[in-house]
Amino acid sequence: MRDADLAMYKAKADGKGRLALFDVSLIEPLGSKLQLEADLRRAIGEGQLSLAYQPLYQLEPYRLLGFEALARWMHPVCGAISPAVFIELAEETGCIEALTRWAIEEAARQHMIWCHEAPHLGELVMHVNVSGKDLAKPDFVANVQDVLERHAMPARLLLLEITESVLMEHRDTALRALAELRDLGVKLGIDDFGTGYSSLAYLSTLPFDCLKIDRSFVIGMQRSTQNLEIVRTIVSLARTLNKDVVAEGIETHEQLVRLRQLGATIGQGYLLSRPLQPAQISELLLEPAVAPP
Numbered sequence: 001m002r003d004a005d006l007a008m009y010k011a012k013a014d015g016k017g018r019l020a021l022f023d024v025s026l027i028e029p030l031g032s033k034l035q036l037e038a039d040l041r042r043a044i045g046e047g048q049l050s051l052a053y054q055p056l057y058q059l060e061p062y063r064l065l066g067f068e069a070l071a072r073w074m075h076p077v078c079g080a081i082s083p084a085v086f087i088e089l090a091e092e093t094g095c096i097e098a099l100t101r102w103a104i105e106e107a108a109r110q111h112m113i114w115c116h117e118a119p120h121l122g123e124l125v126m127h128v129n130v131s132g133k134d135l136a137k138p139d140f141v142a143n144v145q146d147v148l149e150r151h152a153m154p155a156r157l158l159l160l161e162i163t164e165s166v167l168m169e170h171r172d173t174a175l176r177a178l179a180e181l182r183d184l185g186v187k188l189g190i191d192d193f194g195t196g197y198s199s200l201a202y203l204s205t206l207p208f209d210c211l212k213i214d215r216s217f218v219i220g221m222q223r224s225t226q227n228l229e230i231v232r233t234i235v236s237l238a239r240t241l242n243k244d245v246v247a248e249g250i251e252t253h254e255q256l257v258r259l260r261q262l263g264a265t266i267g268q269g270y271l272l273s274r275p276l277q278p279a280q281i282s283e284l285l286l287e288p289a290v291a292p293p
């Protein structure tokens with residue numbers, strides 16, 4: 001069974017609709033992957049996962065708008081494992097539903113604590129990443145509703161981020177779930193925008209509230225005028241469609257200045273703040289930055 005499993009991994013890794021034959025060379029590198037998968041299942045059950053929170057800022061006038069919750073896994077033996085690795089693993093193996101369920105619950109719980117700690121900051125939004133597989137689950141929306149009710153969290157303060165490529169892959173199932181979430185009052189955002197080859201016709205049918213410009217365009221802005229023009233176009237597209245636009249991955253002053261010139265309204269990135277631990281956010285709430293760094 002293990003060998004069959006390994007061959008299946010190989011086939012999946014090579015693309016859709018492939019065949020792969022088992023051979024012993026598959027054991028070495030992938031053996032650890034199977035172990036990692038078992039570890040991940042345990043990690044979700046045993047509370048080895050945590051959330052870091054990266055602040056989101058309105059750029060003009062500068063003020064804290066809320067946070068994006070980012071999953072972290074401290075493996076007992078291997079140490080910190082990148083979400084780029086374990087999220088993909090969770091999606092492949094079906095653990096993602098449990099992970100997302102946990103992340104939404106934990107983010108909502110934390111959000112209500114901060115609302116009580118910092119009522120003077122007004123309403124803070126909480127962004128949580130969800131995967132396309134989540135949206136295909138029939139009980140996903142009911143679960144979100146249940147979490148909101150139990151934590152007395154207003155639906156408008158939860159924003160679910162879905163990557164553009166996932167939206168393209170899971171068109172029909174996603175659309176139904178998105179409409180139901182919208183009816184609940186939950187906000188929706190398209191993550192890594194610009195990387196997924198969306199058609200504008202399709203995009204305009206989606207009930208989302210915000211576009212997040214992929215970090216690669218923000219980084220590329222200074223290097224190529226083409227990237228600069230892409231960012232300009234996304235900002236103006238968002239404005240035309242009446243959506244918020246968030247620029248991800250702002251690392252330098254020059255990028256921040258440029259983005260403001262282009263009319264980007266919301267920013268996120270290491271220059272403004274790295275992802276922080278909950279205790280650090282509680283401190284930040286006492287004295288939120290009034291001017292950009």
Ligand code: C2E
Binds near residue numbers: 054070087100192250
């Ligand atoms: P994302 O949703 O696009 O999240 C932004 C990523 O960019 C985060 O990486 C964040 O730490 C990083 N980042 C933010 N500002 C900067 C910057 O100025 N420079 C650079 N170089 N990076 C910056 P992270 O935490 O490693 O997350 C990677 C991806 O993993 C996320 O990308 C998201 O797609 C996924 N992910 C994380 N947590 C979850 C989760 O709970 N559920 C799901 N489904 N996916 C998650």
Ligand code: MG
Binds near residue numbers: 068129161191
């Ligand atoms: Mg995100």
Ligand code: MG
Binds near residue numbers: 191192215248
């Ligand atoms: Mg992103």
